[in-house]
Amino acid sequence: xxxxxxxxxxxxxxxxxxxxxxxxxxxxxxxxxxxxxxxxxxxxxxxxxxxxxxxxxxxxxxxxxxxxxxxxxxxxxxxxxxxxxxxxxxxxxxxxxxxxxxxxxxxxxxxxxxxxxxxxxxxxxxxxxxxxxxxxxxxxxxxxxxxxxxxxxxxxxxxxxxxxxxxxxxxxxxxxxxxxxxxxxxxxxxxxxxxxxxxxxxxxxxxxxxxxxxxxxxxxxxxxxxxxxxxxxxxxxxxxxxxxxxxxxxxxxxxxxxxxxxxxxxxxxxxxxxxxxxxxxxxxxxxxxxxxxxxxxxxxxxxxxxxxx
Amino acid sequence: xxxxxxxxxxxxxxxxxxxxxxxxxxxxxxxxxxxxxxxxxxxxxxxxxxxxxxxxxxxxxxxxxxxxxxxxxxxxxxxxxxxxxxxxxxxxxxxxxxxxxxxxxxxxxxxxxxxxxxxxxxxxxxxxxxxxxxxxxxxxxxxxxxxxxxxxxxxxxxxxxxxxxxxxxxxxxxxxxxxxxxxxxxxxxxxxxxxxxxxxxxxxxxxxxxxxxxxxxxxxxxxxxxxxxxxxxxxxxxxxxxxxxxxxxxxxxxxxxxxxxxxxxxxxxxxxxxxxxxxxxxxxxxxxxxxxxxxxxxxxxxxxxxxxx
Numbered sequence: 001x002x003x004x005x006x007x008x009x010x011x012x013x014x015x016x017x018x019x020x021x022x023x024x025x026x027x028x029x030x031x032x033x034x035x036x037x038x039x040x041x042x043x044x045x046x047x048x049x050x051x052x053x054x055x056x057x058x059x060x061x062x063x064x065x066x067x068x069x070x071x072x073x074x075x076x077x078x079x080x081x082x083x084x085x086x087x088x089x090x091x092x093x094x095x096x097x098x099x100x101x102x103x104x105x106x107x108x109x110x111x112x113x114x115x116x117x118x119x120x121x122x123x124x125x126x127x128x129x130x131x132x133x134x135x136x137x138x139x140x141x142x143x144x145x146x147x148x149x150x151x152x153x154x155x156x157x158x159x160x161x162x163x164x165x166x167x168x169x170x171x172x173x174x175x176x177x178x179x180x181x182x183x184x185x186x187x188x189x190x191x192x193x194x195x196x197x198x199x200x201x202x203x204x205x206x207x208x209x210x211x212x213x214x215x216x217x218x219x220x221x222x223x224x225x226x227x228x229x230x231x232x233x234x235x236x237x238x239x240x241x242x243x244x245x246x247x248x249x250x251x252x253x254x255x256x257x258x259x260x261x262x263x264x265x266x267x268x269x270x271x272x273x274x275x276x277x278x279x280x281x282x283x284x285x286x287x288x289x290x291x292x293x294x295x296x297x298x299x300x301x302x303x304x305x306x307x308x309x
Numbered sequence: 310x311x312x313x314x315x316x317x318x319x320x321x322x323x324x325x326x327x328x329x330x331x332x333x334x335x336x337x338x339x340x341x342x343x344x345x346x347x348x349x350x351x352x353x354x355x356x357x358x359x360x361x362x363x364x365x366x367x368x369x370x371x372x373x374x375x376x377x378x379x380x381x382x383x384x385x386x387x388x389x390x391x392x393x394x395x396x397x398x399x400x401x402x403x404x405x406x407x408x409x410x411x412x413x414x415x416x417x418x419x420x421x422x423x424x425x426x427x428x429x430x431x432x433x434x435x436x437x438x439x440x441x442x443x444x445x446x447x448x449x450x451x452x453x454x455x456x457x458x459x460x461x462x463x464x465x466x467x468x469x470x471x472x473x474x475x476x477x478x479x480x481x482x483x484x485x486x487x488x489x490x491x492x493x494x495x496x497x498x499x500x501x502x503x504x505x506x507x508x509x510x511x512x513x514x515x516x517x518x519x520x521x522x523x524x525x526x527x528x529x530x531x532x533x534x535x536x537x538x539x540x541x542x543x544x545x546x547x548x549x550x551x552x553x554x555x556x557x558x559x560x561x562x563x564x565x566x567x568x569x570x571x572x573x574x575x576x577x578x579x580x581x582x583x584x585x586x587x588x589x590x591x592x593x594x595x596x597x598x599x600x601x602x603x604x605x606x607x608x609x610x611x612x613x614x615x616x617x618x
Contacts, residue, residue, distance in 0.1 A: 101530075126530045129607035130594075136607065146526055175526075185519045188512070190530035196505060197534075199571050201590040203497070203564045210494050216596045217455055217484075221410075221435045221499035222538055224603045225506075227594035229531055234587035241575045241583050252572050255512045256565065262508050263561050266550045274550050278543035281510040285439075285536035287525045294533045298438035298445065300609035 005166055006031040010067035012060045012082055014038045014047045015233070016128060017099045018073035019137025022052040024170045027139050037063035046134045065089040069166070072098035072110075077239035080109035092117030095159050099125055101186060101236070103150045103179035105243035111152070119159035121151045122179065124186070125172060132233040143171035144292055150179040187247035191240055192255060195248065197229035198237070225300075314475055315340040319376035321369045321391055323347045323356045324542070325437060326408045327382035328446025331361040333479045336448050346372035355443045374398040378475070380432075381407035381419075386548035389418035401426030404468050408434055410495060410545070412459045412488035414552035420461070428468035430460045431488065433495070434481060441542040452480035453601055459488040496556035500549055501564060504557065506538035507546070534609075 009031035011018045018036070025031050036053035037060045038044050048056050057063045064070050064086040072079055079098060090096060096118055100106050106122045114120040127145040129136065147167040151160050164174045177185075204215050204223065215223065241248060265273040288294045295301060318340035320327045327345070334340050345362035346369045347353050357365050366372050373379045373395040381388055388407060399405060405427055409415050415431045423429040436454040438445065456476040460469050473483045486494075513524050513532065524532065550557060574582040597603045604610060 126527045128530070131607045145529055148527075181518075185523050185527060186530065188516060188519055189524055189527045189532040192512075193509065193531035193535055195571060195575075196509060196568075197531075198587055198590050199568050200502065200505060200564060201593050202571075202586050203501075203560070203567045205589065205593060206567075207497060207563075209490075210497055212593075212596075214494050215498055216593070216600050216602065218435045218457075218494060218498045218602075219597045219600075220454055220602050221437070221495065222502035222506075223498040224594075224597050225534055225538055226502055227590070227597055227603070228609065229534055230587075230590040231594040232587075234584050234591070237587050238580050238583040242578055242580055245575055245578070248575055249572065251512070252568070252575075254516075255509060256568065256572075258512045258515070259505075259508050259561070259565065262504060263558065263565075266504075266554055266557055266561075269551055269554070271547050271551055274547040275543050277511050278507055278539075278541075278546050280514065281507050281536070281539040282543070284510050284514060284521075284525070285533075285540040287521075288528045288533050288536055291525050291528075293525065293527075293529050294536070295609075295611050298440045300537065300604075300611070302604050302609070 004029055004032045005162065005169065006069040008033045008035060008067040008069075010035045010037065010063040010070045011053070012037050012063060012070065012072045012086070013074035014043055014052060014134050015073060016132050016136040016141075017125065018071075019047070019050070019052055019134040020139060020141035021071065021073065021170070023137055023139035024142065028169055030166060030169055031069065035063040035067060043134055050134055052134060052137075061086050061089045066091070068094050070094060070096045072096075072100070075236045075239040076100035076102050076105060076243045077235075079106055080113075083110040083113040087113040087115055090115050090118045093119075095119045095121060095163055097121050097123045097163060099123060101190065101240045102244040103182040107150070107152065107179050119156050121149055121155060121160060121163050123150070123163070123167070124148045124182065125167070126190075127172075128232075130228045130231040132236070140171065142167070145172055147172040147174050148182055149174060149176045150182050151176060183244050183247045187244060187251045191244060191248050192251045194229050194232060194237055195241070195252070196255070197226040200226050201230040313338055313341045314471065314478065315378040317342045317344060317376040317378075319344045319346065319372040319379045320362070321346050321372060321379065321381045321395070322383035323352055323361060323443050324382060325441050325445040325450075326434065327380075328356070328359070328361055328443040329448060329450035330380065330382065330479070332446055332448035333451065337478055339475060339478050340378065344372040344376060352443055359443055361443060361446075370395050370398045375400070377403050379403060379405045381405075381409070384545045384548040385409035385411050385414060385552045386544075388415055389422075392419040392422040396422040396424055399424050399427045402428075404428045404430060404472055406430050406432045406472060408432060410499065410549045411553040412491040416459070416461065416488050428465050430458055430464060430469060430472050432459070432472065432476070433457045433491065434476070435499075436481075437541075439537045439540040441545070449480065451476070454481050456481040456483050457491055458483060458485045459491050460485060492553050492556045496553055496560045500553055500557050501560045503538050503541060503546055504550070504561070505564070506535040509535050510539040
């Protein structure tokens, strides 16, 4: 147990991220009181059943009232409405943050509603699984992952330090950057991979010459790796696409350009070009494993190797 | 131990697949003698050190001489040269098969060299990891995976049955199909995913606005899933691209068409269209898990969830 950093933490939204935060905050004693709010009847009930918080409300303003840390754990498209809703109860000194996958749009949507004296520090924990909802949460989700904060110029340094301490106590390493740069970085490392994964699963689903049962039976040959990302929360990902349009379109256009060149190399049988690309991509994975951001068991450890010798 | 199905098994090539076959054949006693051949000095030495076979040779014809089962475990581009090399020593009644990821090209490359009386049955175990070489093999690699055989019309039924029994003893389920259909199915479930994965890793590697270290640090948000496929053996995948050109180009063109539609939906903010695609792809993963072709632990089991409640 650490000394509590906050008196009252309000979690607005209690899906995978909110639930994981509730659990690690409880485990580490990072807040004296955890107030949970969610719009959905079903999620509300599950959060209560799981005992994730100290108080529960269907009204975000109820939960935020009196909180010294408010974390929006909702799809980015919902941020503006919630900010408007809770603004009247936010008191000076409170830290208001979020966990959304886009940051420039959050600054734009939430910024105008933030009362004077409230420290608005957008954030993004780079952590998640393909599952969603309160049952999907677990307290080690943020362990060894990065959390990016994008504080506007002039944000109170003590507030940034306190939020940094909070995320570190949750197990994360913390980086700060400009929201626009965040959105470019995430467009390539997260948004494009999800869009590509959704797209290829859609393409496979539409084929006439290959049956769905064949796609499923033989998926171990590569396809299944894409289905994890393509099983992510649809609302969250619709909102990401709508709220990081420019950066995503730029990355998509680069990807398509490269794919055309690759397609041309295949069409014209340019084996050397193919071999060169297929070789240089290997080292990227090695670096990711060395950075502790990936497991090094073959095949994601799906099969436990039993060596006979 | 099963009764040996074969007197002498010749494994031509001893990478991930060859090494895994050697280990399961030894474990189950499926052949009285395992003869291993590989061109590479280093691989040869490792195979000997690991004790994968009963005899070793740098000359494929030496290993194949007297074998009643010969399995080509080499990149598909090497099949023709090896078939020509070993043809003189193949005796009537021998089963000649391979493990290549393309099948029409194998029929074309190997078929003309197969002596009368030799049963040529192209095959493809749908199994593998991103690792390669003799050290990467393990005996459970084929467990619960599918193996596709593409016997030419008129192939001896007893030979097909015997090769089927062999793969079943290795842990696989066996399907037979036409080589052209195999190549279409694999183009979507395996070749396209690998090409897309190589491509996106290449695109990320080339960005100027986002540093390599940022790509690596924040890769847990999606990108790292693609790097597993993009770390696969470059020679094998170059040969796949060169030997299944037509089917791959067809799938690539469908994929690109779908991606353009998705790009347009993002550009014009068509949230409903995005939500629909992102929803229907979820069920595909569920089916793959139900079919036993994927693990159902979140995030490929990278993080062990420790529930607090």
